[in-house]
Amino acid sequence: MVDIVIIGAGPAGMAAAIQADECGASVMLLDEQQEQGGQIYRNVLNADTARLAVMGDDYAAGQSLASALDRPGVLRELSATVWRVDPDGTVTYSVKGVARQVIGRQIIVATGALERPVPLPGWTLPDVLTAGAAQILMKSNGLVADNAVLVGCGPLLYLLAAQMCLAGAAPKALVETQTRGDTWRSLKYGMGALRGWRTLSKGLGLIAAVRRAGVPRYKAATDVRITGTDSAEAVMFSCGGTAREIACDNVFLHQGVVPNTQISRSLGLEHRWNHRQRCFEPVVDVMGATRLERIHIAGDGAAINGAKAAELQGRVTACDVLVKLGRIDPARRHNLVRPLMRALAGQMAVRPFLDALYPPSAEILRPADDTPVCRCEEVTAGDIRNYARIGCVGPNQTKAFGRSGMGPCQGRYCGLTVTEILAKENDMSLQKIGSYRVRAPLKPVTLGELASLAETNGTPTVEEDHSHD
Amino acid sequence: MFRRLETTGGDHVEFEFDGRRIVARRGDSVAAALLAAGIKSFRTTQKSGAARGPFCMMGACFDCLVEIDGETVQACAVPVSQDLLVGRCKQVSLSPRDEQ
Numbered sequence: 124m125v126d127i128v129i130i131g132a133g134p135a136g137m138a139a140a141i142q143a144d145e146c147g148a149s150v151m152l153l154d155e156q157q158e159q160g161g162q163i164y165r166n167v168l169n170a171d172t173a174r175l176a177v178m179g180d181d182y183a184a185g186q187s188l189a190s191a192l193d194r195p196g197v198l199r200e201l202s203a204t205v206w207r208v209d210p211d212g213t214v215t216y217s218v219k220g221v222a223r224q225v226i227g228r229q230i231i232v233a234t235g236a237l238e239r240p241v242p243l244p245g246w247t248l249p250d251v252l253t254a255g256a257a258q259i260l261m262k263s264n265g266l267v268a269d270n271a272v273l274v275g276c277g278p279l280l281y282l283l284a285a286q287m288c289l290a291g292a293a294p295k296a297l298v299e300t301q302t303r304g305d306t307w308r309s310l311k312y313g314m315g316a317l318r319g320w321r322t323l324s325k326g327l328g329l330i331a332a333v334r335r336a337g338v339p340r341y342k343a344a345t346d347v348r349i350t351g352t353d354s355a356e357a358v359m360f361s362c363g364g365t366a367r368e369i370a371c372d373n374v375f376l377h378q379g380v381v382p383n384t385q386i387s388r389s390l391g392l393e394h395r396w397n398h399r400q401r402c403f404e405p406v407v408d409v410m411g412a413t414r415l416e417r418i419h420i421a422g423d424g425a426a427i428n429g430a431k432a433a434e435l436q437g438r439v440t441a442c443d444v445l446v447k448l449g450r451i452d453p454a455r456r457h458n459l460v461r462p463l464m465r466a467l468a469g470q471m472a473v474r475p476f477l478d479a480l481y482p483p484s485a486e487i488l489r490p491a492d493d494t495p496v497c498r499c500e501e502v503t504a505g506d507i508r509n510y511a512r513i514g515c516v517g518p519n520q521t522k523a524f525g526r527s528g529m530g531p532c533q534g535r536y537c538g539l540t541v542t543e544i545l546a547k548e549n550d551m552s553l554q555k556i557g558s559y560r561v562r563a564p565l566k567p568v569t570l571g572e573l574a575s576l577a578e579t580n581g582t583p584t585v586e587e588d589h590s591h592d
Numbered sequence: 593m594f595r596r597l598e599t600t601g602g603d604h605v606e607f608e609f610d611g612r613r614i615v616a617r618r619g620d621s622v623a624a625a626l627l628a629a630g631i632k633s634f635r636t637t638q639k640s641g642a643a644r645g646p647f648c649m650m651g652a653c654f655d656c657l658v659e660i661d662g663e664t665v666q667a668c669a670v671p672v673s674q675d676l677l678v679g680r681c682k683q684v685s686l687s688p689r690d691e692q
Contacts, residue, residue, distance in 0.1 A: 155651055157671065169619070173597070174597070177597070204651075220663075237648075237652055238648065247642065247647075249634075249644060250645065251647070252646060252647055253647060253648050253649075255648065255649070255650065256647065256648050256649035256650070259649040259650060260594065260624055260627065260649060261597070263619070263620075263621070263624060264617070264619075264620055264624040264628065265596050265597040266594040266596060266597070266624060266627065266628055267595060267597055268593065268594050269593060269595065270593070291597075353632070354633065354643065373593070373594075383652075498647070498653065498655060499654060500639065501637060501639045501640055501642070531654035532653050532654045535652050536647075536648075536652070566651075
């Protein structure tokens, strides 16, 4: 048993672990990757100066947070896949095929974000990856793609494009889906954007860098499809009434990120539809507390606000948990949290503007009938519409109708699309339609893993590795 | 097609995919090493036989499935090791349909 089990070693989880350790709580931090950092700071401790120069300051900034985690009070259990979390604080996970359990007096879920599903024709072809995947390949492996087209919208698309330009692998084109209407709609949030001017000017800097590199940008693109037989060969789209085709070797897709709610869903927590970001969020209070006494949620897994906000939120949530553990009193929490909240407000000010400027495109929210929606079971948008026509009103029912959401990804890359389609077809609210029910195991486990289940009592599988010292 | 930013450096590791010798760098996941070697398609789907390769690279999408030691695993989640034997999935055995 440990005081706090933290799931996810991204900015929120790392910051929560450091805050908890500073206040004397015992912490076990679990993460699926081999190193702490999460996806945003992936491999940051091993990145050399050349890699850091390409990835930029925001990535390099992760080094201090990731290295600050190296402290005796924080047990790290890496390469650990969490596949069950119980309301009583029991966390079940596997490391290299061996299942283990740890009990936390308190749990902080910091599992971050997933890329929003981008169902468009051809998105299942090899050589079509998410923009996040392209970044992971750069961060972890120093791999870049020549001759790639970036499709979608949002700040990450520009960041990736700028990083590729710096790496000498400028994308062949940016095919952007945001419209002039989106620009107008975003202006009413302009004041908030001005408060977040640092974020904004960084964004403008990225766009300028992409322009300087001579990368063509096609805006308000519609009818986007990726063609190819056994891999991506071209992106086809319409722009300003002209049909275009750009030959390429890779396509990187991005339409923003959404909270990864697998654990919060599996715990039966309430989730609310966020109209601005078109995704579900678990219901938490400002400290990240849920209706379950032992469960808190911090960072992008609670609401999408970016890495810097996640780091602040991780500390805030840890402070709340520390009060529950009796490690600090409410007055100390108040003093610790107040400056964090002020900084958090600054980080979040720019969000409504960005959300309005870069909404998910209408095409991916309501894909054409022949577009695969469920990648695992190859169920199309048309299939889902047919299920609706014969009486299917909920995502769970689509499983019985045609196996959507029943493959190994367990609905991670079709859930939101199925909700959108069913809401439209049934003329019901997205909140009412809801999402897939999520049950443990959250990732497929073998019978051998189940058999190997052993209580670890807070002892990590692998001895602490101090090779970074 | 992916290429390495740094053309030198890093310990080399050799492993086998579908009978083919692949030179990777220590620290690569199997998925990254295969992409670096120019392999796009890792498997075909059960339903339509369509080719699939990595999509999310973070363990969420399960598109990069390969077979190691008789088990179906995510290529993006397994680090390469010397002489590792990696095969194409004949059948994705993660779906309950297979056991019927």
